[in-house]
Amino acid sequence: MGEFIGALTGLAAVTAPFLMVLGIIWLNGRKKLEEKRITATAEMSSEKAAQYASHVAQLEQRVQVLERIVTDRGYDVATQIEALRDRQAVEQSGSGTPLDMPRKETV
Template sequence: MDLGILVPLAPFLMVLGIVWIVKHSKLEEKRLAATASQTAEQAAQYSSRVAELEQRVQVLERIVTDRGYDIATQIEALRDKREVEERDTGVPLRMPNRENA
């Protein structure tokens, strides 16, 4: 192939290259904008969830600090109650009729 033919075509090839680069950069810019928008939306959702969890932790901290060791006593009382219910003998609580006796 003769290089003499490429010399007159060089400006056209350069224009085609520039058009391709500009078009490619605009597509990339659109892709980046879409990704940034999606990332910002996810960040807002995460931020909202973190704020909700922080509020819940604050409530738990308040409960623990306000009631102190009373919580442990209440938990043990609930465990004791459950143990009594599990060991139920099945004896009815109704009193026998005196007429039948």
């Protein structure tokens, strides 16, 4: 039994440095991969931020246009929109009767 323990201790003493070197190499590889992942994530985040900023700028421009329409033409816009809706409803119904009025059934 003593010989077995001695052989096992000798084997551990010989293989331990190799295992340590392999572990260090593996950890360095993992570290480099993690750094690349972090860099890629940061780049994607900055791209997304630029896309969001562009989208927000477009929305702000649209809101400015809508504000100009409302202030230049007054509040008559709502009446015009309702008139267009009523006209569209009449065209869709095909009978010339507004949707809010009941239809008479033909027999």
